Amino acid sequence: xxxxxxxxxxxxxxxxxxxxxxxxxxxxxxxxxxxxxxxxxxxxxxxxxxxxxxxxxxxxxxxxxxxxxxxxxxxxxxxxxxxxxxxxxxxxxxxxxxxxxxxxxxxxxxxxxxxxxxxxxxxxxxxxxxxxxxxxxxxxxxxxxxxxxxxxxxxxxxxxxxxxxxxxxxxxxxxxxxxxxxxxxxxxxxxxxxxxxxxxxxxxxxxxxxxxxxxxxxxxxxxxxxxxxxxxxxxxxxxxxxxxxxxxxxxxxxxxxxxxxxxxxxxxxxxxxxxxxxxxxxxxxxxxxxxxxxxxxxxxxxxxxxxxxxxxxxxxxxxxxxxxxxxxxxxxxxxxxxxxxxxxxxxxxxxxxxxxxxxxxxxxxxxxxxxxxxxxxxxxxxxxxxxxxxxxxxxxxxxxxxxxxxxxxxxxxxxxxxxxxxxxxxxxxxxxxxxxxxxxxxxxxxxxxxxxxxxxxxxxxxxxxxxxxxxxxxxxxxxxxxxxxxxxxxxxxxxxxxxxxxxxxxxxxxxxxxxxxxxxxxxxxxxxxxxxxxxxxxxxxxxxxxxxxxxxxxxxxxxxxxxxxxxxxxxxx
Numbered sequence: 001x002x003x004x005x006x007x008x009x010x011x012x013x014x015x016x017x018x019x020x021x022x023x024x025x026x027x028x029x030x031x032x033x034x035x036x037x038x039x040x041x042x043x044x045x046x047x048x049x050x051x052x053x054x055x056x057x058x059x060x061x062x063x064x065x066x067x068x069x070x071x072x073x074x075x076x077x078x079x080x081x082x083x084x085x086x087x088x089x090x091x092x093x094x095x096x097x098x099x100x101x102x103x104x105x106x107x108x109x110x111x112x113x114x115x116x117x118x119x120x121x122x123x124x125x126x127x128x129x130x131x132x133x134x135x136x137x138x139x140x141x142x143x144x145x146x147x148x149x150x151x152x153x154x155x156x157x158x159x160x161x162x163x164x165x166x167x168x169x170x171x172x173x174x175x176x177x178x179x180x181x182x183x184x185x186x187x188x189x190x191x192x193x194x195x196x197x198x199x200x201x202x203x204x205x206x207x208x209x210x211x212x213x214x215x216x217x218x219x220x221x222x223x224x225x226x227x228x229x230x231x232x233x234x235x236x237x238x239x240x241x242x243x244x245x246x247x248x249x250x251x252x253x254x255x256x257x258x259x260x261x262x263x264x265x266x267x268x269x270x271x272x273x274x275x276x277x278x279x280x281x282x283x284x285x286x287x288x289x290x291x292x293x294x295x296x297x298x299x300x301x302x303x304x305x306x307x308x309x310x311x312x313x314x315x316x317x318x319x320x321x322x323x324x325x326x327x328x329x330x331x332x333x334x335x336x337x338x339x340x341x342x343x344x345x346x347x348x349x350x351x352x353x354x355x356x357x358x359x360x361x362x363x364x365x366x367x368x369x370x371x372x373x374x375x376x377x378x379x380x381x382x383x384x385x386x387x388x389x390x391x392x393x394x395x396x397x398x399x400x401x402x403x404x405x406x407x408x409x410x411x412x413x414x415x416x417x418x419x420x421x422x423x424x425x426x427x428x429x430x431x432x433x434x435x436x437x438x439x440x441x442x443x444x445x446x447x448x449x450x451x452x453x454x455x456x457x458x459x460x461x462x463x464x465x466x467x468x469x470x471x472x473x474x475x476x477x478x479x480x481x482x483x484x485x486x487x488x489x490x491x492x493x494x495x496x497x498x499x500x501x502x503x504x505x506x507x508x509x510x511x512x513x514x515x516x517x518x519x520x521x522x523x524x525x526x527x528x529x530x531x532x533x534x535x536x537x538x539x540x541x542x543x544x545x546x547x548x549x550x551x552x553x554x555x556x557x558x559x560x561x562x563x564x565x566x567x568x569x570x571x572x573x
Contacts, residue, residue, distance in 0.1 A: 002053045003307045005045035005114045009354065011038075012533075016526035017355050017519050018362040020106060026369035029104050037107060044089065044111040051083045052118035059121040059260025060418050064201070066252045066262075071200040074260045080122050081203035084115070085155025090126045094133050098149035105368070109299055109361040113354070116303030120422050121260030123303075125158055125198045127296045131289035132159025132210055136229070139277035139285040144229060147239050148208060157206040157231075161289055162193040162266060172222060172283065177213040179228055179273065188270040189213050189230050192250070197429070199264025200232065200249045206241045207232040209266065210289065211273060212282050219280075227282035230273035247271040257421030291383055293430045295360055298387040301394025301426045302353045308394075308401035308419040309346045315405050315414075316343060333404075341543075342404055346397045348540040351523070352516025353393040359515065360386040377451035381444050384436035389512035391426035391433060398423050437504035440511070441491050449492050452511075456485050459518045466521055470529045476541050477517040480548045484514050487552045502562055503555030510551035517545045 014020035014037075024032040055076045062074045084090065092108040094100025108130065115123040133152050136145055151157040165175050177191025189211055200207055209230045218224030233241035250265040277285035316334045329335035334343075360382035367375035398420040402409035409416040427433045445452065459481050466474040487507060494500050520537035527533055565573065 003049065003056075003117050003310055005041075005048055005117070006306055007041055007045055009351065010041060010110050012523070012526070013355055013358050013519075014106070017522045018106065018358045020104075020362070023104050023106060023362060023365045023369065026366070028369035029102075029365065031101075032103055032107065040092075040103070040107060041110060043087065044114050047083060047087060047089070048114040048118035051080055052115055052122060055080050055122055055260070056119040057415060057418070059119055059258075060422075061259075063259030064252060064262035066249060069248065071202060071249060071252065071262050071264070073201050073203055073262065074121075077122055077201075077260065078203050080119070081125060081155070084122075084126050085204070089115070090129050090155040091133065091153035093130070094149070094153045095137055098145065099153040100133075104361070104365040105295075106358060106361040106365055109295065109357055112296055113299045113303040113306070113357075116300040117307040118303075119260070120300055120304055121258045123300070124258070124261045125201070125203065126155065127293065127300075128161065128198055129155070129157075129159040130296070131161065131292040132208065134292045135210060135227075135285055135289040136276065138288045139227070139281075140229070141274075141276075144274055144276065147235050148229065148231075151206065151239070152208065156204060157208055158198060158201070158204045159208045160196050160199055160210065161286065161293070162196055162209050162211040162230075163286065164193060164195045165191065166194055172212065172225070175212060175214070175225065177211065177268065179213040179215055179226060180270075181215070182272070186272050186274055187213075187215075187228055189228050189268045189273045190270050191268050193266045193268075195253070195429070196264045196266045198262060199266050201262055205233075206235075209247070209273075210276065210286065211268065212286060215279055222283045223280055225282040226279050227276040227285045228273035229276050230268065230271050234272060245271045256424055257418070258425055290430060294383050294387040294436070295357065295364075297426050297430045298353075298360075298390030299357050301391035301423055302350060302357055303394075304419050304423040304426075305346070305350045305353065305394045305397035308398040308416065308423075309343070309350055311414075311416055311419070312346065312401040312404040313343055315408070315416075319406075321406075339404060342400045344536070344539045345543055346400055348520070348536050348544060349393045349516070350397060351536065352512075352519055352540065352544075353390045355519030356382065356512060356515050357386045357390055359519075374451075374454065377447065378455065381440070381451040381455065384440045384444065385508060385512050385515065387430065388427075388433045388436045388508050389516075391423070392509070394423040394426055395420070434505055437508040438501050440508050441500040441504045442497055445488075445492055449488050452488050453485070455515075456481055456488070459514065462518065463521065466525050470521065470524050470534070470537075473521050473524055473529075473534075473537055473541050476545055477514070477521055480514050480517060480545055483548065483552055484510055487555055490556050496559075499558050502559035503557060506551040507555035510548040510555065513545055513548040513551065517541060 059074050064073050091100035092103050093105050096102040179187040179189045211228045211230050212225050236242035246269045248267050250267050253263040319333045320331050321333050324335040326335050333339045363375050363379035402416045405416045408414050463474045463478040520540045524534040524537040
């Protein structure tokens with residue numbers, strides 16, 4: 001059985017975990033009625049299952065290729081992308097003024113998860129464009145919006161982001177690409193960028209690049225960086241693709257996974273572009289796109305995890321191996337405790353990661369609808385957690401999916417290995433998971449931990465109310481939340497940021513573990529502590545939540561032991 005969209009899980013989370021009713025009750029999202037949401041998710045599920053799923057294997061075996069300067073995508077990608085664009089799926093949350101649906105980010109998040117679970121390589125194209133749409137909506141001039149937003153929202157054109165250079169990866173401030181002003185108000189952009197996702201292709205009429213570059217005389221570091229919109233084809237007077245710009249694809253990267261997604265090395269040779277935002281404000285404008293993409297990448301991890309879990313479960317229910325250790329067993333490997341353990345924790349973690357991503361999307365929606373600072377703060381805290389935990393769950397679940405298959409998991413034809421290879425990139429691009437963790441313990445705690453503590457207060461309050469009905473679930477979660485609170489206070493007391501950074505990754509994962517427990521407790525309370533979701537919640541609380549203890553201990557060790565070994569000793573010991 002191929003991937004099936006988990007519509008029931010989405011609806012349950014909307015109804016009982018993230019309070020979608022409050023989002024739909026805002027004037028900003030008055031169109032997001034139950035009927036509309038149900039219809040949208042049903043259509044997105046059909047698109048994912050019927051159109052995109054058949055392209056996933058093709059994307060792996062017939063990768064994107066560069067032929068005589070032209071990028072060719074895998075067979076079926078042109079038609080698959082056209083189905084996405086024609087269905088309006090690119091502009092779900094975009095401003096209706098330029099052709100978008102104006103629906104909540106929560107809906108976009110769910111749709112993106114379905115498409116990622118169906119075919120991650122192709123889903124990357126609309127996801128990147130969605131980030132560019134948001135960046136232009138927030139920072140573009142009226143003239144740029146008028147020309148580019150309708151085309152991007154309709155899916156006629158696609159968008160990319162160009163940050164990385166061969167010598168400037170995570171240290172974006174070291175980039176050397178240049179932009180020189182022209183007499184007509186445009187700029188000539190020159191430089192080379194690497195790792196450009198969907199940098200060129202044959203599925204849409206134009207590719208619009210957001211490129212970070214330096215203006216003459218700009219200061220060093222990130223403060224001297226500006227952002228430019230540089231199209232593959234310069235729009236003519238009617239707004240249609242005109243003459244080719246002076247840019248090209250140097251090569252496509254040969255990658256571990258997502259073979260169908262063309263990852264390009266891009267060369268700009270005095271290419272004409274237009275300033276987005278103000279001079280020196282490139283990083284601020286680009287971060288709008290990157291934050292959008294960070295939630296989107298976390299959701300990619302969840303989507304692949306769901307697909308990998310479904311495949312593993314299907315295999316386990318059919319594979320007969322060994323004598324059943326339980327009376328009345330099925331005779332399949334599902335009877336074996338370790339297989340049942342793997343599948344159970346896979347299911348529990350996918351639910352937790354999906355819930356965290358939707359908590360983040362819901363905070364973004366409430367900020368959009370109300371403009372209230374507390375929602376912006378919550379979204380800021382949850383974004384790195386959603387990105388890291390979603391992608392970590394994708395990698396862990398995909399790896400366990402291979403293990404459930406046993407020897408067949410190592411055979412490419414089963415498809416289990418592709419999930420593991422494809423999802424691996426999600427922990428790296430759009431800011432590595434380590435950088436996301438550093439962001440959480442540094443920038444996201446600059447408010448004195450107000451946003452983090454507000455989340456912990458909410459969890460503890462709900463846990464207290466759940467003690468009578470679900471005491472065996474509420475008690476460990478309350479204790480874990482208190483331990484997380486103490487560790488957060490410890491982090492805030494460390495003036496040396498490197499001390500925080502040494503424990504940032506385990507701290508973030510511990511935070512995610514607590515948030516996952518919160519989601520599972522809500523699920524159990526929705527059925528009054530009696531039912532399948534309560535049983536799944538017990539698995540999470542007893543097998544996964546306890547990980548927070550070791551994680552929080554590691555988070556507070558500090559950095560001295562990491563530097564005790566010299567570089568030479570580390571290489572030779």
